């Protein structure tokens with residue numbers, strides 16, 4: 001069968017090109033959404049050849065259209081008394097495997113296409129966990145940076161005043177993402193509870209431990225990322241111990257990835273935020289990093305001011321720092337072809353995406369051609385949403401589990417996802433192709449459930 005290639009991206013099988021053309025036509029200007037769809041479609045050629053009924057039943061076209069998209073005005077008043085207007089989104093993408101599940105992102109760059117790309121990825125990620133969760137994503141172009149707690153609270157209350165009517169523990173269950181952590185989930189939950197007059201703990205995940213949150217949820221995405229990277233290393237006869245690791249970002253995912261890498265004997269030599277990066281040959285001091293980022297909410301340059309072994313670099317690229325293992329944990333398209341080429345030259349062995357779609361298609365191609373092990377976000381970072389599903393289980397049974405028990409469940413889930421991805425890739429004659437294995441396995445689970453439910 002013939003294929004076509006874009007300039008740097010993957011090749012979409014001839015049989016699916018009309019699907020992609022239609023996605024481009026119907027969703028103009030939504031480049032991140034196009035990129036996420038193209039990446040999945042490029043894996044599905046061999047799958048539809050083996051299961052032609054997916055094509056006949058138009059399952060892929062259906063999955064390219066969200067079940068529901070909600071866009072709303074979020075007016076609020078800042079500390080100076082000025083009215084501010086933001087835009088809120090919730091894309092309820094697919095509910096065949098369970099209630100819509102996925103985070104909320106508050107960042108000035110958020111557009112409908114951003115939320116759609118994240119929601120699309122979330123469907124397959126959630127399917128890979130094997131837990132009963134559908135896919136969704138939401139957020140706003142609100143920028144929490146520099147805002148007081150009171151401003152963030154008023155924004156969250158206004159956001160929830162519209163969103164609450166679309167949520168429910170059996171309907172749609174949001175959580176955190178960029179710019180949304182424990183503080184924001186608290187304000188959002190408080191407003192939901194107030195409007196509905198229901199203590200419906202299972203309507204949001206990432207809650208505080210004193211009011212229905214799960215132990216290990218805060219750590220789960222970062223820990224899960226490293227559990228997955230460790231599985232990749234073991235499978236290839238490598239190890240994280242004794243190796244240099246670069247982790248981009250210094251938010252929730254990055255901090256707990258750094259913590260777990262350090263516990264497993266790796267040395268994290270650099271991390272970043274949007275103002276630049278720090279290099280610390282002695283290994284990142286986690287207590288200091290947590291204090292600066294989680295408590296004081298300061299910029300990463302502050303770390304170098306307080307740690308003599310570190311230097312701050314405010315230009316260039318964190319991926320110039322030599323390492324054997326790269327964990328991009330900041331944002332989409334943060335690691336491009338040029339950065340990938342530098343990393344390969346510097347002796348990179350493994351890339352595992354803690355963020356959603358952080359590597360550009362060109363970067364992924366460079367890694368794969370160089371024989372670098374590449375783990376895609378929808379498999380690697382699934383530990384966060386998986387532990388959200390464990391939080392929902394605890395809420396449904398009005399129970400709380402210990403940290404150790406929850407963390408062991410997380411490690412087992414990451415092990416199972418790795419097995420599933422590797423065996424699917426082998427089954428299709430593509431050993432070691434984690435991108436293919438994740439897409440084919442996640443898609444098949446969703447497609448089979450859709451077909452069982454008829455034309456939905």
Ligand code: NDP
Pocket residue numbers: 103176177178179180181221248249250251252253254272273274275329330331332354355356381382384385
């Ligand atoms: P946080 O808001 O806690 O941290 C984000 C980090 O990335 C910050 O250091 C931030 O720097 C940096 N960053 C964000 N946007 C940009 C940008 N445009 N350019 C440069 N740096 C940027 O978010 P999370 O850690 O929760 O999320 C990080 C990634 O992980 C995202 O891709 C998210 O979708 C993904 N993810 C998150 C999960 C979760 O459970 N939280 C689960 C699975 C995936 P600054 O503060 O300067 O903006």
Ligand code: 2IT
Pocket residue numbers: 101102103104122125173174175176177205356381382384385386388
């Ligand atoms: O991208 C993601 O998987 C998340 N932001 C976590 C979603 C969740 O519902 O825990």
